Amino acid sequence: MDTLSSRIQNGDVPAVCRSCEARHGGVCSALTPAQLVELSKHSSRRTIDAGTEFIGQGESISSYSNILKGVVKLSKVMADGRQQIVGLQFAPDFMGRPFLGESRMAAEAAIDTEICVFPRRAIERLIAETPGLEHLLHSQALKELDEARDWMLTLGRKTAQEKVASFLALIASHSDPEAEEKSMFELPLSRADIADFLGLTIETVSRQMTKLRKEGIIQIENNRHVTVPDLGRLVAAAGND
């Protein structure tokens, strides 16, 4: 629209940030061009292969990051190995636990993922001097809290079939943001991951997927590719009214 001013504005923005999606929805959208320039000097892009854990549970944290592409799973492990995925993060989510020196969970790329890494000090300084940034992070924390509590209902009170349907509905909502009816997507998680997200076993997940398929609520190809002909039926199977 206003090509002149946007050209000028872009002129101020670091080259690496110019094509970055996170600049619009992510934390960087709360920063001024000058702050972006400063931050970009200390930040770096990183590619993480599927299955790579890049933050360990209990590990001390020296950096934050932004997801540019991909899906990250956050998980907790008990001493005897039992595991629970406590959150999935998608682009352009911010990752890290502000104001806490160590991570209370592990972070692992569910599929091939790209992140932009910022030094911890730089972010904390920016938060202190940029109310808009703290507001944005506060909003994301509240959104994640809402999601965590929704999932507590799923974990505590839903049946295996409802749990699996809830998971599929969650992924569908992140794939086709505004699809009203049909939906198609690739599952970012293996059956084992889905089980750890739902508090079930691999076998139960598999059986419930088969059941949903036989009931015509979903179609599955090559294990990961899912088609949902009628989202309404899936949501109903998830127990969400």
Add this chain to the structure above:
Amino acid sequence: MDTLSSRIQNGDVPAVCRSCEARHGGVCSALTPAQLVELSKHSSRRTIDAGTEFIGQGESISSYSNILKGVVKLSKVMADGRQQIVGLQFAPDFMGRPFLGESRMAAEAAIDTEICVFPRRAIERLIAETPGLEHLLHSQALKELDEARDWMLTLGRKTAQEKVASFLALIASHSDPEAEEKSMFELPLSRADIADFLGLTIETVSRQMTKLRKEGIIQIENNRHVTVPDLGRLVAAAGND
């Protein structure tokens, strides 16, 4: 210590706030005396009897509040009546979901509770003009997110016995903040509430309590009064290493 300046400072603080605990740990600690004066004009104390629901799921929100005394349970209900408690709040927690017009869950006093109620507009104006307040609320949101995710592990991966022990350990930690060994407290929840918090039935909760009692990990008198002779054993029974 400096009695003069503290007298002057107290002189600026509204009478109703002077003896209020929340002024130290709660949201009000982030406000200046002048802001406190202004806010107190529009706020009011309220006593809520045990079992009274004072915010409904899906209800539109016109106020926030601070817990002065008591315990509040936050719960979600499914269409068919299945219920899950998704959080417990203690004094001096702030209650309400900033930046969202309606509540995604119900709030009910678990025991007799006192709260200080603020009009929504007043709080949102204060947040916008007081970075320290937003920081405090952000910190509380992150703390609640940590708690919610810890509980997801409990709901998804722990056995009934570990769940009940986890609940008792949680209550113990809120009763005797720094007790190293022994602990005594009154349970703020009925067996039915505990079941809804743990994703179990009343009967299973009862059976596991009996089991913990027979194993000597806890003592119970009059259903609600619990003594924990050795917190270490309870924590171990909760599966926390």
Add this chain to the structure above:
DNA sequence: CGGGCCTTTGAACACCTTCAATCTTCGTGG
């Protein structure tokens, strides 16, 4: 002391898990 509610206890059952075998998919190398 009686009534109601909450809690405990018991027995049968169901759902999910466990253990085990088979099948599919996909990457690798011949």
Add this chain to the structure above:
DNA sequence: CCACGAAGATTGAAGGTGTTCAAAGGCCCG
């Protein structure tokens, strides 16, 4: 291009943990 092997997914049968249904016991308050 196909064959092979490993990893992941599905399916089956048996078993266990927690649920459901039912009854009895205990606590609180009139």
